[in-house]
Amino acid sequence: MGLFENPLPYDALSTIIFLPLSGALLILLFRGERAARVMALIFSLANLALSLPLLFLFDPSLSGFQFVELREWFPGLGLKYALGIDGISLPLVLLTVLLSPICVLCSWRAIEQRVRAFMFCLLLMETSMIGVFCSLDFVLFYIFWEGMLIPMYLLIAIWGGPRKDYASLKFFIYTLVGSVFLLVAIVALYLKQGTFFIPDLLFKSYDYRFQFWVFLAFAIAFAIKVPMFPFHTWLPAAHVEAPTAGSVFLASILLKMGSYGFLRFCFGLTPEAAQKLAPIIVILSIVAIIYAGFLCLGQQDMKRLIAYSSVAHMGFVTLGLFSFKLWGLKGAMLQMLNHGVTTGALFLCVGILYERTHSRLIADNSGLGKVMPWFVAFFGLFCFSSFGFPGTNNFVGELFVLLGAFETNKVMALFVIPGPILAAAYMLRLLKRTIWKDGETSPLEDLTLREVLYLLPLAVAVIWMGFAPRGILGLMESSLRLYLEAVKGAM
Structure with a gap:
């Protein structure tokens, strides 16, 4: 090459x-x-x-x-x-x-x-x-x-x-x-x-037997890092206990090392094995999207909720990759970036609240709309982005992944549909209980200039990538086509 x-x-x-x-x-x-x-x-x-x-x-x-x-x-x-x-x-x-x-x-x-x-x-x-x-x-x-x-x-x-x-x-x-x-x-x-x-x-x-074993070793390593179901159990614990910066790095970058490895090495080195074993990855991805979505509905800790939502979002990434369609690969790459921006921003918002209320529980952070309007504006934008509201970055990525999935297998893609619905349900529940629900919230300081400075670039990225993703897609398309052709050549 x-x-x-x-x-x-x-x-x-x-x-x-x-x-x-x-x-x-x-x-x-x-x-x-x-x-x-x-x-x-x-x-x-x-x-x-x-x-x-x-x-x-x-x-x-x-x-x-x-x-x-x-x-x-x-x-x-x-x-x-x-x-x-x-x-x-x-x-x-x-x-x-x-x-x-x-x-x-x-x-x-x-x-x-x-x-x-x-x-x-x-x-x-x-x-x-x-x-x-x-x-x-x-x-x-x-x-x-x-x-x-x-x-x-x-x-x-x-x-x-x-x-x-x-x-x-x-x-x-x-x-x-x-x-x-x-x-x-x-x-x-x-x-x-x-x-x-x-x-x-x-x-x-490479001969298929060699590809199979190398793919298996790579897949386990990268599935743990993504993390895919059922290797995801380390992630909620790590997110909940990590400091804010650790959670941001973990969600936004470290998880992408796994999906990057799938694309770079499983596609580029073991394309035939990737193609034949793809149904397993696809099934696990769909399970992750639905299973994590239901878990999010029952969470009371905001960090744990966002951690499980990461499992669902990364399920969209692996689903897009192993659809073996250009739409799917574009969507997967966009979702890697979108998840890094949006979920990182959500962890930052939870960290801001924790510094003021010393609690991550949803019940202890209610009624914020009355006392923290600037915070609510940013937090609301990132929550809407997280469930793929039109005009935000995640909408484009999820749409492309779904297009790739439907192009590959319409029946399979139908099982993914509840994913975005569940995402809307748990994020709107979070918004309702923190922003609009009446609570005995003591006066809290709104965002400081320092906090606005580090949230603003991420808010701009959410809107820019939602309305004008063409620039990012243009950077990656030639490389994605190369790896897609490698897999298609093995089919």
Whole structure:
């Protein structure tokens, strides 16, 4: 597949990967909590600015990897330091660098203990997540994949809620099990081809038996990360106990690593196995959409409700991917971004309420329409987006996924219809009980300028992607067609 050189006079991808790591190490050298906050914000904002040339110089007509950096690492083992992005990874990189300064800002007052260590973990997470989306060598990919495990574990275990030990251990064990299966698949590919260089491994003709076992290992690893039903049980516990920034990173970026892996590796390396085993993935996706929707209806904790809604939303992503239709793939990619924006914003809103009421229970946060009008405006927009109200970003993504599903199998698609209905039911229930329900809510401070600053970009993204998704779709279409053709060629 095509590799296109970096047009910039510096190593753009290495810069945006390792700049947050540099900031994290620098934070450890300075004393003072305010200095740690300021430095984390400066480095994350600088990384956002340095990522913009990637967007402006990216050529959407090319399906191969662009801004490629390629150096020998350990030639004897076939290892390369290889980075590159295409239309699949670029939007996820941009989502990561957008949310990183937002996570710093939302933690400005919420985190009061071990601030330096907290900001260190946030920046280390940013490095690892960008590295996953940019790596073109499997060893490098695996290092970054594992690199996010420790800081995320620490975010939950140190700054989490009352059951943080249980939640962090469950997250660690599930993720570690998935990583073992991922490593098995990588080693199998190396023994087969003698290289870890991903472009040399993609779109090759492997026998079906080999594809089956590699797909199975990949699928378990990525299903845990997404997470798909029935591997989802670690997610609600992790979300409920994690600090707000941890929940935002977890929902908005970490879950996308699983769906990214399905598309990049299951489609590109094991297309025949993906095609033959797709019905299993589709059935599990539909079960996740319906099952999680019903669970959301009974939740009293706002964070737990949003966590289960993530399982349903990611079910739409995997359903769209394994519809093997261009509509479905476009919808899946849009939903990955939409979920990152909307669900991340909802967790931010719950964090804002928790700082004021010290409770995440719906019953303890009623009658907000009377005392927090600016908050209600943002929260209402994000709730409407979450259930796919027309004019918001999730509407377009879910519509495309449903079109892909109907094009593949009309009977199967009919089972998905209750999903958006359930989403509307539980989000409107949440809105009714928090905003419009009369309650004895004491006077609460409305949004501060800092809170408006980190919610506003996400609100703009919700509306912009709802009314004008063509720009985002244009970035990814050539790359999506390449992977779709790989699967269709195996049919």
